[in-house]
Amino acid sequence: MAQLPERPSSWGGLSAILDTRAKQATVICVLLLVMAVVPFVTNDYITVIVTHALLYVVLALGLNIVVGYAGLLDLGFAAFFAVGAYTVGITTQYFGLNFWLALPLAVFFASIAGVIIGTPTLRLRSDYLAIVTLGFGEIVRLTARNLRETGGASGIRGIESPWIFGYHVQSNIDFYFVFLILAIIGVIVSVRLANSRLGRAWLYVRHDEDAAEAMGIDRVKVKLAAYVVGAIYGAIGGAFFAANLGAISPESFSFRQSVEILMVVILGGIGKIPGVILGAFIVILTPELLREVGDLRYFIFAIGLLLIMLFRPSGIWPAARGKK
Amino acid sequence: MTLLELKGVSLSFSGSNVLQDVDFSVPAGAVVSLIGPNGAGKTSLFNCITGFYKPQHGSIRVDGTETLKLKPHQVTRLGIARTFQNVRLFREMSVTENVMSGMHCRTSSGIVDAILRLPSQRREEAEIRAFAEDCLTFVGLTEGWEREATTLPYGWQRRVEIARALATQPKLLLLDEPAAGLTSGEKEELLGLIARIRDERGISVLLIEHDTGLVMRVSERVSVLDHGVMIAEGTAKEIQANPKVIEAYLGVEDGEEALG
Numbered sequence: 001m002a003q004l005p006e007r008p009s010s011w012g013g014l015s016a017i018l019d020t021r022a023k024q025a026t027v028i029c030v031l032l033l034v035m036a037v038v039p040f041v042t043n044d045y046i047t048v049i050v051t052h053a054l055l056y057v058v059l060a061l062g063l064n065i066v067v068g069y070a071g072l073l074d075l076g077f078a079a080f081f082a083v084g085a086y087t088v089g090i091t092t093q094y095f096g097l098n099f100w101l102a103l104p105l106a107v108f109f110a111s112i113a114g115v116i117i118g119t120p121t122l123r124l125r126s127d128y129l130a131i132v133t134l135g136f137g138e139i140v141r142l143t144a145r146n147l148r149e150t151g152g153a154s155g156i157r158g159i160e161s162p163w164i165f166g167y168h169v170q171s172n173i174d175f176y177f178v179f180l181i182l183a184i185i186g187v188i189v190s191v192r193l194a195n196s197r198l199g200r201a202w203l204y205v206r207h208d209e210d211a212a213e214a215m216g217i218d219r220v221k222v223k224l225a226a227y228v229v230g231a232i233y234g235a236i237g238g239a240f241f242a243a244n245l246g247a248i249s250p251e252s253f254s255f256r257q258s259v260e261i262l263m264v265v266i267l268g269g270i271g272k273i274p275g276v277i278l279g280a281f282i283v284i285l286t287p288e289l290l291r292e293v294g295d296l297r298y299f300i301f302a303i304g305l306l307l308i309m310l311f312r313p314s315g316i317w318p319a320a321r322g323k324k
Numbered sequence: 325m326t327l328l329e330l331k332g333v334s335l336s337f338s339g340s341n342v343l344q345d346v347d348f349s350v351p352a353g354a355v356v357s358l359i360g361p362n363g364a365g366k367t368s369l370f371n372c373i374t375g376f377y378k379p380q381h382g383s384i385r386v387d388g389t390e391t392l393k394l395k396p397h398q399v400t401r402l403g404i405a406r407t408f409q410n411v412r413l414f415r416e417m418s419v420t421e422n423v424m425s426g427m428h429c430r431t432s433s434g435i436v437d438a439i440l441r442l443p444s445q446r447r448e449e450a451e452i453r454a455f456a457e458d459c460l461t462f463v464g465l466t467e468g469w470e471r472e473a474t475t476l477p478y479g480w481q482r483r484v485e486i487a488r489a490l491a492t493q494p495k496l497l498l499l500d501e502p503a504a505g506l507t508s509g510e511k512e513e514l515l516g517l518i519a520r521i522r523d524e525r526g527i528s529v530l531l532i533e534h535d536t537g538l539v540m541r542v543s544e545r546v547s548v549l550d551h552g553v554m555i556a557e558g559t560a561k562e563i564q565a566n567p568k569v570i571e572a573y574l575g576v577e578d579g580e581e582a583l584g
Contacts, residue, residue, distance in 0.1 A: 189439050196438030196445070197431055197452065200417075204425045207414040214374060214408075216400035216429025216492050225435060 035180055039173045047172050049288050051244070054179035055237055056280035060264035061186040061273070062233020067262065068271030069199060070226035071206030072122070073130040076137025077261050079117075080231040082253035083110045084238025086144060089156035089248050094149070099162035103239050110235030111228045113140075118227040122220055137258050145250040155249030159242050175244045182240060183277075186233060190273050193229065202226055267308060269315020278316055327352040327496055327528050328373065328404075333382035335365075335372060335552075342368045343379065343552045350496060350530050355522055357531040357539040359563075360549035361572060366532045367409055369549065370498055373530075374406050375399040387495065401429045403495035407485045407502060409532075413473040419465065419484055422473045423456035426491025459487040462525075463517060479510045486517070496528045497521060503535045511535070515542050540564065548572065 018024050039047040063077045087106035091097040097105075121132045144150040151157075161170045169178060193199045201222045204212040209219050242248050260283060268279025286304065290297035308316060328350040335343040342365050350356045358366050371377040373384060375396040384391050386402045394402070405426070413422050431452060437445035460469060463483040468476065473484050482502060489497055499518075503511050515538065521527050533539045539546060540560040548556040548563060550572040556563055563569055 192441060193435070193438050197428060197433045197448070198435060198438055200421060200424060201428055203417060203421075204414050204428075207416070208412055210376065210396075211408065211412040211414065212425065213376075213396040214400060214406050215425040215488065216397045217425065218395070218397045229435060 032184075039176045044172055047176050049285065051172065051176045051179050053281045053284040054176070054183045055241055056261065056264055056284050057183040057277050058179070058186045058237040059234060059261045060268070060276045060280050061183075061190050062230040062237070063261050064265050064271065064273070064276045065190065065193065065202075065233070066226050066230035067265055068276075069194065069202040069206070070223050071202075072223060072226065073127060074133045074227075074230070074258075075130050075255070075262065076117075076133035076135070076140070076258055077230070077234055078253040078255070078257035079133075079137040079140035080110045080113060080234030081238040081241070081257065081261075082140050082144060082250075083113050083231075084235030085242040085248045085253070086150055086156070086238075087235070088239040088242045089151075089159050090149060092159055093156055099160070099239075099243055103236070106235045106239040107232050110231040110238075114228040114231035115224065118224045122223045122227065134255070134258075137253075137255060141250050141253050141255075144253070150250075153250060155247060155252075156242075157247040159246045159248070161243050161246065169243075175240075178240060178244075182236065187273055187277070194273075198222070198225060263305070267305065267315060269317035272315060272317040275315050275317025282316075325352045326350070327387060328530070329383075329385045330369075330373070331383045331385075333369075333372060333379045333384065335368060335377055335379040341552050343372065346382070346549070346552070346554050348547060348554060348557075350528055352495070352528055353522065353526065354545065355518060355529045355531065355543045356545045356547065357533060357543040358547050358549060359533065359536060359539055364549045364572075365552040366549055367500060368552075370406060370500055370532065373399075373498065374404055397429065400492055400494075403493075404498065405489035405492045405494035405496070406498040407482070407489055407500055409500040409504070411478070411481045411485050413481055413484060413488075415472075415474050417473060418470050419460065419473045419476065420453065420456050420469045422484055423459055423488045423491050424452050426459070426488045426493075427452040427455055430493055456487075456491055459490045460484070462490065462520075463487045464513065479506050482506065482514075483517075486521075490521070490525070490527070494527055496530060498530045498532075500532050501534060502531070503533060503538055511538060514538075518542050 018027060038050055059077070059081060062080075063074060066072050066074045066077070084106040087109050088099065088102045091102040091105055092099060117133065117136045121129050144155075145153050161168065163169065169175065201212070201217050204215065204217055205219045205222050212222075213219055241252075264279040264283045265276055266279075267282060268277070269275030286301050287297050290300055293300065326349050330346055330348040333343055333346040333348075334341070346369065348369070358369065360366050368377060372379050375391060375394050375398065378392065382392075386399070386404060389402060391399050391402065414425065431448050433445045433448050457469065460466070463486050465480065465483055465487065468480075473481065476484065482505075486497075486499070486502070503514055506514060518529055518531070519542070522529055531539065531543060543560065546558065546560055546563045547554060548566075548569050555568050555572060556566045558566070
């Protein structure tokens with residue numbers, strides 16, 4: 001049999017540095033250590049901003065499963081975020097539910113929403129899905145804005161933050177760690193799903209729907225699973241977001257929000273977990289770092305984004321799936 | 325015993341008839357070939373059998389089960405696997421991962437199993453990998469499993485595609501022009517492989533092929549499709565002597581020569 005030419009490394013420059021498991025583990029430990037001390041060595045302002053970035057890590061990891069793994073363009077992801085936040089808001093405020101009982105309900109309702117929007121649309125083989133999801137996102141926002149139960153335009157206030165084993169999670173540092181833990185769980189779940197039967201099925205369907213069907217893969221079911229998992233990420237992010245701020249309003253879940261989450265995924269590199277994390281930090285932190293230049297900051301940020309997309313169209317993170 | 329049976333299958337696209345009243349069958353344990361000039365409807369027939377096209381009339385039965393209403397993935401589950409005329413491997417995925425796709429319909433781990441990495445899920449993952457590697461070894465690929473499948477030489481990609489189809493554990497394997505683009509040496513190996521698929525794995529093979537010489541050597545029965553109509557059916561020898569077949573081929577090229 002002929003000798004095979006060497007396969008080019010998919011990790012690019014990074015594979016030379018992070019070639020062993022031990023080195024990768026070291027990098028991860030150092031990063032975690034840095035994240036653990038951030039709120040203690042910096043001020044409250046930075047803690048809040050980084051907490052916000054961690055929320056975006058969770059949301060973007062969810063959207064990454066939909067867009068990155070399954071290849072479904074979703075322009076209304078903030079809707080699931082809203083479903084999670086409003087479920088917690090309504091059930092804790094009006095029904096006096098404990099946050100930890102409201103959380104599974106949020107997950108449940110988001111899954112239902114995922115199935116409702118997914119079942120009729122995922123059969124379509126086109127970018128109609130993007131339009132439908134865009135509409136869905138707006139419907140959810142407008143519904144929240146016009147229903148009495150959701151508090152109309154002013155939203156819901158006074159949502160109580162959760163207790164864990166008798167400890168009241170309420171300070172900015174507390175929530176920083178809540179979102180840090182959520183982000184870590186989010187990463188672990190994403191990695192495990194990616195390297196599973198279902199994770200591979202998402203890639204098969206994304207690359208070639210017909211070939212995947214011919215291999216016995218039910219493409220509608222597989223896409224729906226991606227949609228529901230993404231919805232659950234969004235709902236969990238939304239639930240803790242509501243608990244953190246204590247107040248939610250329809251404008252937190254606008255089209256702009258959906259686009260920002262999508263921007264995180266695309267900027268970091270679709271389908272690449274480290275890229276998505278990096279993307280979340282860039283999208284949230286850059287406008288804050290540029291605060292000194294006033295209104296110019298969004299202009300500078302936009303130019304930066306354009307340049308990144310011009311020079312690294314498949315995202316900042318080096319290409320393709322790595323070794324397991 | 326009949327594994328696959330088509331009766332009166334008619335397919336038309338916006339008024340033009342692609343298949344007309346086609347009767348066709350594949351007995352269990354056989355290698356059957358389908359030949360015919362370009363545009364005769366061979367691949368369309370494949371697409372009907374695998375559930376990608378829905379014929380307007382007729383019936384298609386696999387092991388006695390009517391498949392006309394089934395989706396492609398359900399037909400695959402029933403035991404029909406296929407390769408594509410233009411190799412369609414999954415990009416950006418390794419050779420092994422490509423073949424592992426075939427095991428999807430024979431396994432069951434879901435979201436929760438994957439997140440919790442339950443022992444049953446890990447066992448299943450190991451089984452999927454082992455079976456994929458077994459299929460790769462069977463088609464003669466013993467190295468380069470971690471390479472991106474679409475970067476392999478063309479002939480190897482064809483083998484990966486066959487391995488991927490075998491991984492669905494089919495009763496009947498549909499090969500759409502498997503020899504196209506292969507060197508003569510590779511064609512010889514393909515002949516051996518087709519025989520082994522039937523003899524060692526007990527899988528029937530239905531072949532679309534342009535290389536009529538190859539068809540005559542490998543198949544017990546040959547069917548000829550021309551303009552959507554089944555014009556002849558018989559052993560290789562009978563087909564070669566059939567005047568209708570020669571005429572059909574004369575329309576596009578030198579029939580006698582094409583039929584060897």
